[in-house]
Amino acid sequence: MKTNPRTAPQRGFHFDYLMWLFTRLSALAMYLLAIAAILAALLMSARQNMTVADLMRWAFMPNPNHVANTNIPDIEAWKGIFWQVMGILMLFFAGAHGLHGLLNVLEDYISRTWVRNFLRGLVLLVWVFMSAIGIYVILTS
């Protein structure tokens, strides 16, 4: 197999390094958002009969439609700007982290420069599109 030489990674602050850091920091941010939402669910007195799915529903998308069938007495508490912002933050971190990760994996197996550049553009477009419909769903539910 013939591989094209590529420029060696630069040292210091540059895009790939920043994304490396972002991957780690967004992972921490997702942990904090998930813990905050689970604590909130417990404070809203969801203490009995919770399932794994309920836990996931609160943790990763604290949004009235998404938690509607979980063991929460009052769905009203999840409405409002605060949980919308929390949902959008989760969407932002998960989307950017996940799609950058996908790109990372693809680039491990693809070395042709134009294909890599094409994929970077494509993944960016997918990210913008998924974020747009995701925010739409959050704000309309």
Add this chain to the structure above:
Amino acid sequence: MGLKRNVGLMEGLRYQGKGPMLTYILHRIGGLGIVLFVALHILASFLSNQAWGTSAGIFINAIYEHWLFQIFIFFCALFHAINGLRIVILDLWPVLIEYQREAIWLEWFVFLPIYGIALIVIIRGGLGG
């Protein structure tokens, strides 16, 4: 260095990276699994909000609500989250890298019981309560 990749698939599979290599592969599969699930999920919730897309939304929903898919996706999510936390901690505090093997053991100690219990619950539900 490191940029020339002419390792074939079979050669790659024969690489004996042991514990850390296993976590790397599972982390990668897990991340990709979550991307797949999240993308389907956002798409389905958007579609079922639109009059023209309701049936497509319900169809996609049925895929990931299936208990077999749940076994897969919960593995992905739990492993990726726990292993990811280890990566973050060791990467941001590099002095700890010395304890990588211990960290990986610890990780399995946390992962296996949680996943095991979830597996029992999911399978019981899947086979009709």
